[in-house]
Amino acid sequence: PYRILRETDLREYLAGLPAIVAQLGGAPADWSISEVGDGNLNLVFIVKGKSGGVAVKQALPYVRLVGESWPLPLSRAHYEHMALVHQARLAPDLVPAVLHHDGPLALTAMQLLEPHIIMRKGLIGAVSYPRFVDDISTFMARTLFFSSDLARGAAERKEGIAAFASNHALCKITEDLIFTDPYRIAEQNRWTAPYLDDTAAAFRDDLDLHVAISRLKLKFMASPEALIHGDLHTGSIMVTDSETRVIDPEFAFYGPMGFDIGAVIGNLLMAYLASAGHERTPGERAAFEAWLLDVVEGVWTEFARKFLALWRSEASGDGYPASLFTGEAGAARLEAERQAYMARLFQATVGFAAAKTIRRILGLAHNIDFEWIADEKQRAICEARALKLARSLMLEAPSFTTIATVTYAARELRHW
């Protein structure tokens, strides 16, 4: 039965699992165990033994950030486990290996990622990651393409959609915290007051913005394009110089692909606009910020290139039946349609990137890119630039036709 595990219970529990005992080595009494979770929802333990380590994640029956007053189903651990299995099949070197899962305890033991750090922290420290573009674009292209109607038959897809349909409590968090609350008075909203009071009020009064965010909300709710990670921000990515691992897919469900791609791009743009508030030498700042915008461009360009390559070579799904696109004319028409599909996906990506940015500045759950800027006025300046960028990305999405137009707008706002 479910119980919240403390250090002693966890030691005893893990000692009964031969695979974990083998991984850790030494006597259970000598294992070091510490709870290190700094996310919004769960407990995370790092366990180290004589010869190895494991990371153990246990869902709490409530939102950790808020407390017991906000209950949240334990079933999210089940969906996270299913998503990890799916991702491990398609991108094995880009997620942590699962060593053990316990449904009733809502617990998963995984390979300990060491010396990886949370990418968001690395970016705050102006560290660049040479593998990131290639790895994250592979992760997204493969996990999204191979769960779409371009790659899978209709029946299999519908089974997949059904298997994740009950992860709706996690979807509801996104629907409220990203697509609704930042645009209305909500008890849990917060921002850098008093500097952003007027901007927050303007966002609450802006009907154009309310239409745009509602269109995105509907797209999120009613577009089961692929099995998405659902929370793919830079706090869900662990990195070293030579490795990238995507963690924490508890928000996974069949949703719009642009929500994942937009999450990555939106969070990189926030890291870019937060950079002015963190201590760096001028040379370090210039080089790091230039690198970040190159990465934004690379993420989209490489994703699109890899996704299209998969579509051209591995399309065995029920969408776009090959029998309808025969001969030279058919092939040319299908290729034109692929380009049109990518243009629509890019529009959605831009919109979701904007939505992800606004929620981190005006909503409940903020990010340390901005929060760790100690000088509140400086923080508000950085946040105001990000809000201005996000507002124009959301309202003028059709005028952003290439990723270079997005990075150009970010660069223009950097000194606003």
Ligand code: SR1
């Ligand atoms: C109350 S949960 C707030 C946020 O934490 C998670 O990481 C998701 O981003 C969610 O929206």
Ligand code: MG
């Ligand atoms: Mg998370």
